[in-house]
Amino acid sequence: MLGVPSTTGALGWALLGLGGLAFLVGAWRLRLKRPPRDATTVAAHVCLLVTLAAAPYVCWRFVEDLRVTTRLDPYERAAAGPIQAYLPGYLVDGAVAHVPLEATVAAVASPRVPWAPARKAFPALVLETLFPRRTVAHPRNADYIITWGVKPQAVAPVSRVWTARPRVGDYPAVYVGKVRR
Amino acid sequence: MTGDHLLGLVLVNLLFLAAGLGVTGASGWWRGVAGLRGALGLSYLAGVAAFGITAQLLYVCGAAMVVWQVVLVCAVFALATIRALRRPAGEMVLQRSRQPFRFAALGIVLMAALIGVDLWYQPLWAYDSWTFWTPKAHALWALHGLDAGWFTQADLTSRDYPILLPSVEAAGFHVTGYETSLLDIQSLFFAVAFLRAIYEACAGRARSALLWAPLAMLVVAPSLTDQLAAAEADVPVAALFGASGLAAALWLRERHRGSLCVAAVLAAGASATKVEGLVFTAALFITLAAVARAATPLLAGVAAVVAGVLPWRVWLELHHIPNQGSYSRLGAGYLANHVARVPESAAYLLVKMLDPRAWLLLVPLFLFVLWRAWLERRSPLPAFAAGTFVLAFGGLVLAYWSTRLGLHYQLTTSARRVVTGIVFFGAALTPLLAEAA
Numbered sequence: 001m002l003g004v005p006s007t008t009g010a011l012g013w014a015l016l017g018l019g020g021l022a023f024l025v026g027a028w029r030l031r032l033k034r035p036p037r038d039a040t041t042v043a044a045h046v047c048l049l050v051t052l053a054a055a056p057y058v059c060w061r062f063v064e065d066l067r068v069t070t071r072l073d074p075y076e077r078a079a080a081g082p083i084q085a086y087l088p089g090y091l092v093d094g095a096v097a098h099v100p101l102e103a104t105v106a107a108v109a110s111p112r113v114p115w116a117p118a119r120k121a122f123p124a125l126v127l128e129t130l131f132p133r134r135t136v137a138h139p140r141n142a143d144y145i146i147t148w149g150v151k152p153q154a155v156a157p158v159s160r161v162w163t164a165r166p167r168v169g170d171y172p173a174v175y176v177g178k179v180r181r
Numbered sequence: 182m183t184g185d186h187l188l189g190l191v192l193v194n195l196l197f198l199a200a201g202l203g204v205t206g207a208s209g210w211w212r213g214v215a216g217l218r219g220a221l222g223l224s225y226l227a228g229v230a231a232f233g234i235t236a237q238l239l240y241v242c243g244a245a246m247v248v249w250q251v252v253l254v255c256a257v258f259a260l261a262t263i264r265a266l267r268r269p270a271g272e273m274v275l276q277r278s279r280q281p282f283r284f285a286a287l288g289i290v291l292m293a294a295l296i297g298v299d300l301w302y303q304p305l306w307a308y309d310s311w312t313f314w315t316p317k318a319h320a321l322w323a324l325h326g327l328d329a330g331w332f333t334q335a336d337l338t339s340r341d342y343p344i345l346l347p348s349v350e351a352a353g354f355h356v357t358g359y360e361t362s363l364l365d366i367q368s369l370f371f372a373v374a375f376l377r378a379i380y381e382a383c384a385g386r387a388r389s390a391l392l393w394a395p396l397a398m399l400v401v402a403p404s405l406t407d408q409l410a411a412a413e414a415d416v417p418v419a420a421l422f423g424a425s426g427l428a429a430a431l432w433l434r435e436r437h438r439g440s441l442c443v444a445a446v447l448a449a450g451a452s453a454t455k456v457e458g459l460v461f462t463a464a465l466f467i468t469l470a471a472v473a474r475a476a477t478p479l480l481a482g483v484a485a486v487v488a489g490v491l492p493w494r495v496w497l498e499l500h501h502i503p504n505q506g507s508y509s510r511l512g513a514g515y516l517a518n519h520v521a522r523v524p525e526s527a528a529y530l531l532v533k534m535l536d537p538r539a540w541l542l543l544v545p546l547f548l549f550v551l552w553r554a555w556l557e558r559r560s561p562l563p564a565f566a567a568g569t570f571v572l573a574f575g576g577l578v579l580a581y582w583s584t585r586l587g588l589h590y591q592l593t594t595s596a597r598r599v600v601t602g603i604v605f606f607g608a609a610l611t612p613l614l615a616e617a618a
Binding site for chain 2: 001002004036038039040041043044045046047048050051052054055058059061062065066069070072076077078080081082083084085106107121123124126127128131132134135136137
C-alpha cells in the first residue's frame with residue numbers, strides 16, 4: 001500500500017496493544033462460556049481471536065494509506081509508478097514530438113544519474129511514454145535514441161539532436177538523437 | 182476514475198462469471214437454481230481461467246479480441262449454464278453452514294468493503310505493474326492484438342510471462358477505456374471470488390470455526406491488501422491455484438469427475454498467469470495422481486498445462502524470446518556451484534510464509550490441522566495437502582537456486598509475493614483437512 005508508513009509508530013503499537021487486550025478478554029470469555037474440546041477447534045478459535053486482535057492495526061493501515069492516496073493530485077495519480085522509482089512522470093514527454101510513430105528507439109541512462117532505481121526504470125518510462133513506438137537493445141540499431149544525462153553523440157552517430165527536457169536541479173537533461181544511417 | 186468505469190468493469194466480470202457458470206455447470210459442479218447460487222465464487226474463477234486461456238490462444242492465432250469477440254467467447258462458455266439450470270439439484274450444491282459465527286461473516290464482508298474503498302483511491306504504482314503487466318494489457322487493447330513487434334521489443338520487461346492477466350485487463354479496457362486505476366479492483370474480484378469459493382465448497386462439509394478462521398485471516402492479512410494494491414499477478418495466480426487445489430481435494434474425497442475438470446481448468450488458468458503457476462500445477466496433479474493411485478489426475482494435469490502454456494510457449498519460440506522458465510537453467514554444474522542457495526532460499530521463503538505480520542496465523546493453522554489429520558490416517562487428503570505443499574515449495578526453492586540474477590535481490594523483491602499461492606492453497610484446504618483430523 002502506497003501510504004502505509006514503513007514503521008509502525010506509537011499509534012500502531014497502541015492499536016496492537018489494544019488488540020492484544022481484546023485477544024485476552026476474548027480468550028477468557030471463550031474459556032468461561034463453552035470451551036471447545038478438540039485441538040483443531042481450539043486452534044481455530046485462537047486464530048479468530050488473533051484476527052480480531054489484528055483488526056484495529058489493519059484498519060489503522062487503511063486510514064494511513066487513505067490519508068495519502070486521497071490527497072494525490074491528478075499528476076501524482078497518473079505517474080505514481082515512475083515517481084516510486086524517483087522518475088518524474090513527464091521526464092521524456094518532450095521526446096514524443098520528435099520521434100515518428102513507426103520509428104524504433106533506444107533508451108540510455110547515464111551511470112552518472114545518481115539514483116539506481118531511476119536508471120533502471122528509465123527504459124520502461126520511455127517505453128510507456130513513447131507508446132506504441134518500439135525499443136531496440138542497441139542504440140546504433142535504433143532510428144532514434146533517448147538519452148538521460150549523456151549526449152546522444154556519445155552513444156551513437158547522430159544526424160540531429162534535440163533537448164527534450166533541460167537539466168532541472170539534480171535531474172540531468174534528456175536528449176533525443178536521430179541516428180545517422 | 183468514475184462510477185461508469187466501475188460499472189464497465191463489473192459488466193466485464195459478469196461476463197466472466199457467466200462463462201464460468203457454463204464451465205462449472207457443464208462439469209456437473211452445480212445443478213438447478215439453488216446450485217447456481219452456491220457456485221458463484223468458483224465459477225467466477227473458472228470463467229476468468231477459461232476466458233484467459235482461450236483469449237491467449239486466440240491472440241496467438243492473430244485475433245484482436247475486441248468487444249464482440251470477448252462477448253462471444255464468454256457466451257459460448259455460458260451456453261452450458263442453460264442445461265445445468267434445467268437439471269435437478271445434485272450433490273455439489275452449497276450446503277449452508279449449520280453453526281453460528283455469523284459475526285465472522287459480517288466482519289469479512291466489512292473488511293472486503295474497506296479494501297475496496299482503499300483500492301478505489303489506489304494509483305498504479307508497483308514496479309512490475311506499471312513496467313510490464315499493464316503495458317502489455319494496454320498494447321493488447323490499443324494495438325488490437327498480439328503485435329509481435331511491440332511484444333518482442335528489447336526494453337519490455339518479462340517478455341516471456343504468459344498473458345492471461347493482460348488479456349483479462351485488456352477485455353476490461355475495451356469496455357471502460359484505458360483506466361489503470363481499476364486494475365487493483367480487478368484483482369479484488371479474484372480475492373473475493375476465492376473467499377467465496379472456499380465458503381461454497383466447505384460450508385456444509387466443515388466445522389464453522391475451521392471454516393471462518395482461514396477466511397477471516399485471509400481477508401485481514403496485511404499481505405493480501407498490500408498485494409491487491411500493487412495490482413500484480415500474484416493474487417490472481419494464487420486464487421486460481423488455491424481454488425484448483427480445493428476442487429482437487431473435493432475430487433479426492435468424493436470422486437466426482439466434475440471436480441477434477443474444474444481443477445484442471447483453474448490450474449490451466451494459473452499456468453497461463455505466471456511461470457510459478459506451472460510449478461504449482463505440476464505439484465498439484467503429480468501429488469494427486471500419486472495419492473489417488475490413478476492416471477486420470479495426470480491426464481488432467483497434462484491437459485491443463487497444454488491448454489495454459491503450450492500456445493504461449495509456441496509463440497515465444499516462433500519469436501525467439503528467451504524463456505526464464507526454461508529447463509535449460511537447471512544445469513547440473515550451475516546448481517552444484519550454487520547449492521548454498523537452497524537452505525538460504527528455503528529459510529527465507531518459510532519466514533515469509535510464517536510471518537504473522539504478513540499472513541497472521543494462516544500457515545501455522547494449516548500445518549497444525551495437517552499434522553492432526555496426518556496422525557488420524559483416515560483420509561488421503563493429508564497426504565495430498567502435504568505433497569502439494571512440499572512440491573510447490575520445492576519448486577519455488579528450485580527457481581531461486583537456479584536463478585541467473587542475484588539471489589538476494591530476487592529474494593527481497595519477490596519472495597513475499599510468490600509464497601501467496603502456497604498460502605492460499607493451505608487456507609483453502611484447512612477446513613477440509615480439519616474434518617479428516
